[in-house]
Amino acid sequence: MSFAASERSAPYWLAGPALLVFLGLVIIPLGMTVLLSFYDWGQYKGIVPEFTLKNWIEIVTDSYFFEVFLRTFRISILVTLACVLIGVPEAYILNRMSPGWRSVCLLVVIGPLLVSVVARTLGWALLLGSNGLVNQGLMALGLITTPLEFMFTETGVVIALTHVLIPFMILAVWASLQRLDPQVENAAASLGAGFFTIWRRVILPQVVPGVLSGAIIVFALAASAFASPAIIGGRRLKVAATLAYDEFLNTLNWPLGAAVAVLLLVALVLIIVGSNRLVERRYAQVFE
Amino acid sequence: MKRNGALALVFHLAFVVFMLAPLAIVCIVAFTPEGYLSLPTRGPSLRWFKAIFGYPEFLRAFYDSLWLAALSSTIAIGLAVPAALAIARYRFPGREAMTALFMSPLMVPHVVLGIAFLRFFTQIGLSGTFTGLVLSHVIVILPFALRLVLAASYGIDRRIEHAAISLGADTMTAFRRVTLPLILPGVVSGWLLAAINSFDEVTMTVFIASPATVTLPVRMFLYIQDNIDPLIAAVSACLIALTAGLLLVLDRLYGLDRLFVGSGKG
Numbered sequence: 001m002s003f004a005a006s007e008r009s010a011p012y013w014l015a016g017p018a019l020l021v022f023l024g025l026v027i028i029p030l031g032m033t034v035l036l037s038f039y040d041w042g043q044y045k046g047i048v049p050e051f052t053l054k055n056w057i058e059i060v061t062d063s064y065f066f067e068v069f070l071r072t073f074r075i076s077i078l079v080t081l082a083c084v085l086i087g088v089p090e091a092y093i094l095n096r097m098s099p100g101w102r103s104v105c106l107l108v109v110i111g112p113l114l115v116s117v118v119a120r121t122l123g124w125a126l127l128l129g130s131n132g133l134v135n136q137g138l139m140a141l142g143l144i145t146t147p148l149e150f151m152f153t154e155t156g157v158v159i160a161l162t163h164v165l166i167p168f169m170i171l172a173v174w175a176s177l178q179r180l181d182p183q184v185e186n187a188a189a190s191l192g193a194g195f196f197t198i199w200r201r202v203i204l205p206q207v208v209p210g211v212l213s214g215a216i217i218v219f220a221l222a223a224s225a226f227a228s229p230a231i232i233g234g235r236r237l238k239v240a241a242t243l244a245y246d247e248f249l250n251t252l253n254w255p256l257g258a259a260v261a262v263l264l265l266v267a268l269v270l271i272i273v274g275s276n277r278l279v280e281r282r283y284a285q286v287f288e
Numbered sequence: 289m290k291r292n293g294a295l296a297l298v299f300h301l302a303f304v305v306f307m308l309a310p311l312a313i314v315c316i317v318a319f320t321p322e323g324y325l326s327l328p329t330r331g332p333s334l335r336w337f338k339a340i341f342g343y344p345e346f347l348r349a350f351y352d353s354l355w356l357a358a359l360s361s362t363i364a365i366g367l368a369v370p371a372a373l374a375i376a377r378y379r380f381p382g383r384e385a386m387t388a389l390f391m392s393p394l395m396v397p398h399v400v401l402g403i404a405f406l407r408f409f410t411q412i413g414l415s416g417t418f419t420g421l422v423l424s425h426v427i428v429i430l431p432f433a434l435r436l437v438l439a440a441s442y443g444i445d446r447r448i449e450h451a452a453i454s455l456g457a458d459t460m461t462a463f464r465r466v467t468l469p470l471i472l473p474g475v476v477s478g479w480l481l482a483a484i485n486s487f488d489e490v491t492m493t494v495f496i497a498s499p500a501t502v503t504l505p506v507r508m509f510l511y512i513q514d515n516i517d518p519l520i521a522a523v524s525a526c527l528i529a530l531t532a533g534l535l536l537v538l539d540r541l542y543g544l545d546r547l548f549v550g551s552g553k554g
Contacts, residue, residue: 007378014374015386018367018430022389025427029404030396036407090303093296106544107535108304115311115531116488118508119524123310125516126317126325133313163310224397226491227505231512241399241491248403248495258407261400268397 037259047254055259065243065260069267072239075157075229076222082162083218087169088211092203094170095177113167121228124160125151128232152234160228165221169214176210212279220268240264311528318525320518336522346523349507353487356418356503360425361433361482365475367426368433373467376441391435393428401428402495409496416498424496428489429482436481440474477542484534 012019037055040048059065094105112120127134128150135147150156180203188198226241233239238246240260247257292300320326321333340346374380375387393401405424406415414420444467452462468475490505497506504527511520538544 008380011374011378011380011383014370018371018390019386021367021426022392022430025405025408025423026389026392026396026401029408030400032407032411033400033404086303086306089296089299093292093300096292096296103539103544105300105304107539108307110544111532111535112307112311114484114488114535116490116505116508116524116527118490118505118512119314119527120310122508122512122516122520122524123312123314125512126313126521127310133309160310163306166307220395220397224399224491226399226494227509230509241397244399244403245494248406254407258403261397261403264397265400269395272395 033258034262036255037262039255039258041253041255055256058256059259059263068238068243069240069263071154071237072223072241072264075154075161075239076219078154078158079161079165079222080215080219082158083166083169084211084215086162087166087214088173088207090166091170091173091177095174109170110167112163117164117227118231120164121160121231124156124163124228125231128156128159151232152237154233154237156232157229157237157239160232161222161225164225164228165218168217168221169211172214172217173207173210176207180206209279212275216272216275216279220272223268224264314521315525315528317518318522320521322518325516325518325521336518337526339519340522340526343519345502345507346504349502349504352418352501353504356421356425357483357486360422360486361429361479363422364426364430364433364482365437365479368430368437368478369471369475372434372437372441376438377446391431394431398428398489398491399495402492405492406495415496416500418501420496421493421501421503424492425486425489428492429485432485433478433482436474436478437471438474440471444470473542477538480534480538480541484531 036047038051038053040050040052040054042048090109094102094109097105126132129135130147130149130151132150134150135144138144139147150159185198185202188202193201224241225239226245229237229239230242230245233242241264244257244260244264247253247260251257316327317325318336319332319334320328321330321335322328371386371390375383401424405420409415409417409420409424414423448470449462449466452466453459457465487503488505489503490509493503494506494509497503502510504523508520508523508527535544
């Protein structure tokens with residue numbers, strides 16, 4: 001083999017093993033799942049590999065599914081908003097800290113990201129229960145007289161998911177803050193701009209791409225979250241992921257569960273790709 | 289650079305409390321001497337930590353999880369290193385598509401992957417096996433390994449490698465003696481991050497785990513679905529302590545900010 005030819009085929013040899021594994025274990029199973037969503041299913045006959053639109057018609061026409069998907073996206077939007085409102089100022093504060101403090105605080109911010117979601121959600125279940133610390137504290141302060149219901153409510157799920165996903169927002173915003181030239185901020189201040197003017201006219205426009213890409217990540221992860229909604233939301237407050245789980249492992253209606261999963265995947269891919277396009281077109285100059 | 293104002297520090301303090309409160313409460317409740325969920329007002333007790341040893345299913349799940357994490361992250365890094373070198377060094381048709389495919393497990397919801405693997409493994413007779421768990425974990429953790437190795441590979445000077453080859457080293461020797469040591473920090477951190485992600489994965493694993501092969505997070509999740517008691521708090525507290533230890537190692541080894549923020553490109 002000549003040198004040029006080996007240089008040309010080298011990347012394929014190098015990436016070949018990983019490529020084969022991914023074709024076999026990502027493309028084929030996902031394709032099979034899409035197919036499965038068009039199969040028939042009956043209580044007694046099980047899965048019948050005959051083409052039918054039954055599952056898809058059921059999902060589109062039954063208002064139960066609409067309700068679950070609506071709840072899923074409502075929770076995701078609220079979580080995304082909460083992450084923006086808390087994460088952006090926090091990232092800014094982190095960025096202004098001295099390097100020593102910052103690395104300690106970064107451990108606090110990113111650390112929970114690596115702790116099992118199950119353990120973190122358990123913490124929220126303990127805090128948010130009707131006898132939990134949050135309710136006890138609020139009652140001791142005299143702010144409320146009867147315990148607030150957090151468990152098995154959307155509010156509880158939103159709180160827990162915000163905690164789980166906010167590190168992603170902070171990391172995204174922080175990455176864009178690091179590219180910021182502090183001299184521009186100083187220049188604005190020396191020209192007489194106040195704190196809020198600097199924020200609005202100088203800092204915000206430059207970190208918006210970071211905020212948006214963080215928002216996309218948070219939204220996508222919130223919409224497909226499973227463990228936190230399952231533990232905090234309980235068996236009744238279903239989201240798309242827990243609904244698919246139920247169809248697969250309790251009802252055993254795999255084709256219907258597959259249809260729910262495929263719909264979630266398609267909806268998310270459309271939202272992610274669409275908003276990525278939007279972000280890149282709108283802020284193309286910032287990414288240069 | 290200007291300092292943070294008092295208001296900013298109050299906000300920051302509230303945020304730190306928000307981040308740590310759920311982890312702290314788990315660790316505190318785990319030390320309760322009572323038979324029910326409560327704060328250890330009568331002084332801490334190790335009762336529930338000892339109780340873990342009475343539940344062999346948690347211990348077995350822990351060992352299975354460790355094995356799974358070690359095995360799948362080793363395979364993932366084995367696939368990721370050559371793939372990263374290919375992506376970092378060559379411009380070839382399909383490069384973008386291939387990178388997107390390797391990163392796709394980050395975008396595809398884990399529920400969907402879990403369902404896809406359950407269906408696939410049932411068809412090919414791997415359902416409920418440890419092999420199935422390993423294969424599926426390799427897929428979901430490969431993006432983490434790839435990203436870090438990729439970041440390390442972009443930074444190295446290829447002339448050093450060329451020098452080695454011109455001095456008579458063959459390709460393998462050049463890789464082993466020159467390239468690998470240069471990208472080693474990325475490889476080690478990639479392996480560790482992949483292992484942590486494998487160890488923590490619950491959403492996908494809950495679909496493909498069987499009673500015979502179940503990971504610790506899945507076992508904990510199934511337990512919590514039935515009831516929440518101090519025992520599960522003690523198990524979680526152990527997990528939190530373990531992760532905190534690993535986190536410090538990772539921070540020393542690679543720097544957390546670099547690990548998470550600078551991981552896009554070079």
